[in-house]
Amino acid sequence: MKLNRRVFMGSGAAAATALAAPMAFAGGHGKPRVVVVGGGAGGATAARYIAKDSKGAVDVTLIEPSRMYYTCFFSNLYLGGIKAIDDLGHSYGNMAAGGVNVVHDWAVGVDRDAKTVTLAGGASVPYDKLILSPGIDFVDGAVAGWDLSSQNAMPHAYKGGSQTELLKAQIAAMPQGGTFAMVAPPNPYRCPPGPYERVSMVAHYLKANNPTAKIIVADPKPKFSKQGLFQEGWGKHYSGMIDWIGDDFGGGNVSVDPGAMTVTIDGEVTKVDVCNVIPAMKAGRIAELAGVTDGKFAPVNAIDMSTKADADVYVLGDASQQGDMPKSGFSANSQAKVCANAVRGALTGSRVFPAKFSNTCWSLIDTNDGVKVGATYEATDEKIAKVDGFISATGETADVRKATYEESEGWYAGITADMFG
Amino acid sequence: MAQASGAGDPALGAAVFKKCQSCHQVGDRAKNRVGPQLNDIIGRTAGGLAGAKYSKSMTKAGQDGLVWTEETLDRFLESPKSLVAKTRMSYRGLKDPDDRANLIAYLRAFAKGSTPAQNVPETGQETGQGAGIQLDPAVLAIVGDAEYGEYLSSECLTCHQSSGSNDGIPGITAWPTEDFVIAMHAYKQKVRDHPVMQMMAGRLSDEEIAALASYFNGLE
Numbered sequence: 001m002k003l004n005r006r007v008f009m010g011s012g013a014a015a016a017t018a019l020a021a022p023m024a025f026a027g028g029h030g031k032p033r034v035v036v037v038g039g040g041a042g043g044a045t046a047a048r049y050i051a052k053d054s055k056g057a058v059d060v061t062l063i064e065p066s067r068m069y070y071t072c073f074f075s076n077l078y079l080g081g082i083k084a085i086d087d088l089g090h091s092y093g094n095m096a097a098g099g100v101n102v103v104h105d106w107a108v109g110v111d112r113d114a115k116t117v118t119l120a121g122g123a124s125v126p127y128d129k130l131i132l133s134p135g136i137d138f139v140d141g142a143v144a145g146w147d148l149s150s151q152n153a154m155p156h157a158y159k160g161g162s163q164t165e166l167l168k169a170q171i172a173a174m175p176q177g178g179t180f181a182m183v184a185p186p187n188p189y190r191c192p193p194g195p196y197e198r199v200s201m202v203a204h205y206l207k208a209n210n211p212t213a214k215i216i217v218a219d220p221k222p223k224f225s226k227q228g229l230f231q232e233g234w235g236k237h238y239s240g241m242i243d244w245i246g247d248d249f250g251g252g253n254v255s256v257d258p259g260a261m262t263v264t265i266d267g268e269v270t271k272v273d274v275c276n277v278i279p280a281m282k283a284g285r286i287a288e289l290a291g292v293t294d295g296k297f298a299p300v301n302a303i304d305m306s307t308k309a310d311a312d313v314y315v316l317g318d319a320s321q322q323g324d325m326p327k328s329g330f331s332a333n334s335q336a337k338v339c340a341n342a343v344r345g346a347l348t349g350s351r352v353f354p355a356k357f358s359n360t361c362w363s364l365i366d367t368n369d370g371v372k373v374g375a376t377y378e379a380t381d382e383k384i385a386k387v388d389g390f391i392s393a394t395g396e397t398a399d400v401r402k403a404t405y406e407e408s409e410g411w412y413a414g415i416t417a418d419m420f421g
Numbered sequence: 422m423a424q425a426s427g428a429g430d431p432a433l434g435a436a437v438f439k440k441c442q443s444c445h446q447v448g449d450r451a452k453n454r455v456g457p458q459l460n461d462i463i464g465r466t467a468g469g470l471a472g473a474k475y476s477k478s479m480t481k482a483g484q485d486g487l488v489w490t491e492e493t494l495d496r497f498l499e500s501p502k503s504l505v506a507k508t509r510m511s512y513r514g515l516k517d518p519d520d521r522a523n524l525i526a527y528l529r530a531f532a533k534g535s536t537p538a539q540n541v542p543e544t545g546q547e548t549g550q551g552a553g554i555q556l557d558p559a560v561l562a563i564v565g566d567a568e569y570g571e572y573l574s575s576e577c578l579t580c581h582q583s584s585g586s587n588d589g590i591p592g593i594t595a596w597p598t599e600d601f602v603i604a605m606h607a608y609k610q611k612v613r614d615h616p617v618m619q620m621m622a623g624r625l626s627d628e629e630i631a632a633l634a635s636y637f638n639g640l641e
Contacts, residue, residue, distance in 0.1 A: 049575065330579060337575040353572045356624075358579075360617055376620055387624060390616040407580075407617075410589025414580040 031059040032347040035117050035127035037107040037286055039064030039092060042316030042332035043133030044419040049340035051099040057348050061101045061125060063117065067091065070160035073329045074412055076194065077364055079168050080201030088160060094421035110290035112310055129343050133316040133332065134284025135159065136190050139296065142280035143183050144255035153258035154275040158190065170274045171202060177212040178273035181263045183254055184219040185278045190318045190327045192225035193373070195278055197363040200230065203238040204366055217244045218265045220252030226363060226373055232394045233365035283319035297321035302379035303355050304342035305335050314339050323383025331359045333415055355379040362408035368398070370405030434527025437520050443604070447531045455600050456510060460531045465489050474595045476585070478507035495521050511591035554607050560627050561602060565635025573629055574636050583640060594640040601634035
């Protein structure tokens with residue numbers, strides 16, 4: 001007999017017992033269930049791979065509030081005027097065709113004893129394995145004077161979509177010779193080169209449209225990802241426009257006043273026209289609600305991305321605390337495949353292969369001036385550990401930089417096809 | 422010299438052809454590899470060689486009447502995707518008109534009935550020759566575990582599309598397994614140039630490379 005959701009939910013304790021022996025469960029009492037929360041680079045990939053590779057043997061539900069997903073990666077290229085917002089939007093239409101049950105709702109709670117996820121709409125969704133890939137939220141009080149209620153005056157634009165569009169509109173509305181300020185985040189945060197690619201792309205836009213404008217960056221870090229490459233590019237393309245104030249010069253001692261549109265850096269008050277505040281980050285809230293975080297992020301086992309707190313709850317991507325991988329869409333996609341292989345194996349007895357991870361982050365400094373950094377990783381008992389890596393060199397030829405940019409476009413097409421089918 | 426309808430020099434064209442020979446062969450023993458063999462290419466209908474693997478868009482271009490002449494080859498070589506938008510040939514294009522003329526003159530020397538000039542070498546008949554690496558035949562003979570290859574392939578698919586489309590990153594589907602294995606070992610040995618691929622191939626074992634080759638060969 002095929003077990004429908006209502007019967008299953010009503011069977012409570014009996015079902016929970018059966019779940020301790022997944023092979024028996026799969027063998028005639030209905031399909032094992034995987035619930036994935038969050039339809040980004042980690043969640044969409046995991047859902048699609050489990051559905052595709054299990055060929056219908058696993059029931060996969062993806063819970064994602066948005067009907068269109070706007071990638072955070074490449075959103076800086078939209079700010080720079082190089083990509084259109086529509087280039088960044090992806091629907092979940094192919095996911096459903098690929099056998100994933102897509103539910104557009106917010107996950108608002110997880111009951112790990114009952115093994116259910118509660119949705120904002122009131123429904124309760126049972127799982128055998130739960131994969132959380134909620135991305136990031138911001139740490140309250142991380143930047144003095146800023147909270148989420150200020151995000152319209154001072155956007156973070158660090159989640160794709162409307163915030164990105166708002167920031168772009170504000171940059172376009174800057175008066176000639178105006179000032180763009182960024183408050184950069186402390187480690188660890190999503191997309192390590194992201195703030196600096198953003199500075200580059202804002203400069204690219206301003207150089208063409210508002211060439212006397214200035215950019216100030218208040219940074220709580222003494223150094224940042226691809227620093228040599230970015231600073232070389234800033235000197236070459238945007239000489240005199242960008243003032244980066246690192247921690248050594250008080251960049252970490254910063255407060256903002258969204259009402260007055262001022263930024264105070266190490267005691268010095270500056271009136272600005274646009275202020276992009278990127279606060280300190282933590283795991284998306286559902287990971288915290290599920291009780292699998294420790295501090296800001298969710299510690300996971302490198303071998304399969306299962307949480308240290310619960311072997312049946314997995315956390316992917318930016319929300320996880322896994323070791324050496326940067327928080328990036330590429331990393332989340334890579335982790336999702338290892339997790340999908342392990343979860344499918346646990347539920348259906350399919351072969352489980354060794355964990356292999358990789359990441360590459362491309363950044364665009366100016367038109368056709370692309371750079372990249374990447375590494376491979378393996379699972380150890382303690383963490384995901386770096387194996388080998390590379391980074392673009394300063395002084396590369398224009399041809400190499402153009403090829404790197406074209407490669408990043410190829411990667412964008414590749415990863416979005418891999419995520420959404 | 423061969424019949425000179427163009428101004429190209431086939432001997433110089435042989436040097437240009439080095440760019441092509443990781444995928445294409447010419448000469449007596451030329452076979453279809455990643456791309457079709459190119460003997461008697463002038464006058465051939467695009468996408469029209471039996472046994473060669475083509476994109477749908479190349480096959481359609483041929484059905485719509487595209488025939489390889491010196492003029493159409495020149496346009497294709499200058500910018501492949503400008504002539505055939507979704508070609509599997511992931512090559513940016515040969516911008517120098519002299520290089521193109523020389524290359525076409527070289528290819529013309531392999532037309533049926535033509536007697537190649539003495540200084541026009543054949544290329545690429547020996548497996549791996551073009552890649553500049555030496556592989557133990559035992560490594561080439563490994564039969565790949567396609568199921569493991571499918572898992573490993575997921576790492577490739579973050580950039581290389583399973584549809585075979587190439588938008589800045591080459592398609593790698595439907596390659597002959599031998600070419601795939603050779604290309605990966607060439608990256609692993611850092612003979613073939615690309616930092617990401619050298620890193621990715623660098624940690625794959627001989628069995629893992631064979632597994633990947635086996636899996637991708639099966640993707641159309």
